[in-house]
Amino acid sequence: MVLDTEETETERHGNFLVAGVAHRGTDVDEAALWASLDDYADDLEDAAISDDYYAVMYDVDTDSGEFTYVAGREVDSADDLSPELTAVEIPQATYAVLRPDYETVDEMVVQIHEEELDSRDDGDGVHSPIFERYGADSDPTTVADREIYVPVRDE
Template sequence: MVLDTEEPETERHGNFTVAGVAHRGTDVDEAALWDSIDDYADHLDDAAVDTDRYAVMFDVDADSGEFTYVVGREVEDTDELSAELTAVEIPQATYAALHPEYESVEEMVLEVHEEVLDGDDRGDDVHAPVFERYESDRDPTTTADREIYVPVRDDEY
C-alpha cells in the first residue's frame, strides 16, 4: 500500500471550483499537463482566487482503469474562461489528508479507488473527487511532500 490510511487527519474542505487542463485515460504525463496550463495562464490568473494549484482526480472506471485528471487553479467564476478548460466542483465534505508514496498518478488513483474508497464501502456513500493542493512555492511534478485529500463519510472519523 502506498497510502498511509492508519488514523489519517481529517479536514472539512469544499465548496470551490477548480478550472484547468484535463486528461482522460490511464496514463498521465504530469509534467506535460502542468506545462500546458501555461497556455491559459492569463485566463486563470484573472479568475483565480489565489496562487495555490490543484490536481483533481475523479470519474474512475474500475473496469478500464481510466480516470479524469485535471490540473489547475481555484476560480471564483468560470464564465470568462476558455472553453478548452475543464471546471470541477469540489463539494463540501470531510476529507482524509493522506501522504502518498507513489511513483505515478495512475498508481495513486487506482489505489485510492480500490483500497480506500471501495475497500470499506466509502465509495458507495461519498461522491466527491480526490484532490491534491500545492502552494505556489511547491513543484507539483515531484513526488516528494505530496498531500492528497480523499473524501470520507463524516461518521468514519
C-alpha cells in the first residue's frame, strides 16, 4: 500500500499557485521537462516568492493513464508570465507526506491514484493535485530527493 494514513506524516498545506512548464501524457521525461524550465528562468525568478521548486501532478485520466505534470515555482500571480507557462492552484488541504522509491513520475502517479485517490475526490469527481516540493539545492530528477504531498480527506 502506498499510503497508510495511520503511519504517514501529514501536514496542512495549500492555497498557493505554481507556474511552470507542463507535459500531458502517460509518461514524463523529467530531466527534459526540468531542463526546459531554464527557458523561463528569468520570467519565473521575477515572479517566484521562494527559492523552492515544485512538481504538480493532476488531471489523471484513469482510463488512459494520462496525467498533467507541471515543473515550476510558487508565484503570487501568473498574470505577467509567458503564455507558454501553465499555472496550477494548490488548494488548502491536509496532505500525507510520502518519500517513495519510484523510478519514474508516471509509475508513482498511477500507483498512488489507483490505490488511494479513486475513493477520494472533491465531491464532483475531481481529485486535488499531488505535488512535490524541492529546495533550491535539490535535484528534482533524482529519486532520493522525492517528497510527495498527497491530499487526504480531513475527518
